[in-house]
Amino acid sequence: MSKNTPYYIIGFAVIATLVICTLAFVNGEFGGSDDAGGEEAEKWGFEPWTGNWMENINFEMPGETESFLFAVQAAIGAIIIGFFIGQNYGKKKALAGDSQTSEE
């Protein structure tokens, strides 16, 4: 076990506990706080002076498409992070192979 392993175990355990306990024990609709901020501004008497560009051309994006695009965004990030980790692993392995060959 590497010296970092306890950090990873505790880290993932805390994240899982926070998310699961929130979903299990908190009553709420879990709507977005970004939208809630806009609604709060309206409560203070501020009227939005324009809608987003999709509203302005009367286009309503289906929820499924929106979820898909959020997933695409997440995937772009995850692919780059995965590539970086893979590249480092490959380099490390290649270096270990080189040093083994030179020892032989």
Add this chain to the structure above:
Amino acid sequence: MHIMEGYLDPMWCVVWFVVMAPFFIIGVLKLRKIIAEHPEQKMVVALSGAFIFLLSSLKLPSVTGSSSHPTGTGVAVVFYGVGVCSVLATIVLIFQALLLAHGGFTTLGANCVSMGIIGPFVGLIVWKLLRGAKLNAFISMFGAAAVADLMTYVVTAVQMALNVTTSAGANFAEAFADFISVYAVTQVPLAIVEGIILGMFALYLSSARPDIFELADKNGINPFSTEV
């Protein structure tokens, strides 16, 4: 933290674009310099942007019964400073405004100031303090990322409160208290989650690529520096 299209008075839209501009320009110049002088850094720049892409797309439930998303700016600001962080955050904000109609183009300046400039800047200060105290990569990144995340939402609350104060005649203190309860309270557990995720990644980097931390520790906090 995304202020939606039309929810900022045009005067404030202009003000926040003006505030954003110098940081963004410095960031573009610094990025060009990094790519020209240190092409081996391209992958780390992409990695910094990748965390913003990934984490800002994750809508997580919070203890207040609503959902919000982390910002992911901790890595970018620690490795490359506020200017580069503002450029990477702007790319993500444009992606979301264009494809998801999330956030907006008129509010891009305000969203960039909160998510790409002030929030990360405070996170960078925390990083420097914790590294100065010889704390390890996990704790330092945890502090930097969590504070950057939380401060992003505090700044958004200030922006929204200023907006309703000047355009709807609200009392600033009351409006700020109201917006901070909407944004920041929801964000506290998510800031902890973000801090842990980025802290774990920093720990991985500290053993896999310690050279990256030499770069991060060499960087100053001056947001107007283009030194690489």
